[in-house]
Amino acid sequence: MISKVAAGSSAYLQQVNSNNKKESTPVDKPKEMDKVESIKEQIQSGEYKVDSRKTAEAIAEDLI
Numbered sequence: 001m002i003s004k005v006a007a008g009s010s011a012y013l014q015q016v017n018s019n020n021k022k023e024s025t026p027v028d029k030p031k032e033m034d035k036v037e038s039i040k041e042q043i044q045s046g047e048y049k050v051d052s053r054k055t056a057e058a059i060a061e062d063l064i
Contacts (some may be wrong), residue, residue: 042048
């Protein structure tokens with residue numbers, strides 16, 4: 001069930017957004033997303049290799 005407050009808030013936000021017609025600028029992808037995309041492509045192509053030493057160190061550090 002939608003409360004009157006929530007419905008009123010969204011209507012207000014829509015009105016504010018339509019009144020503030022500023023030129024939008026594209027948002028750059030965060031650096032982490034580029035890394036994720038790169039790893040994703042490597043996994044799909046079969047080129048990604050797991051660094052077992054680095055993984056084991058990270059797990060051990062987390063357990064300490």
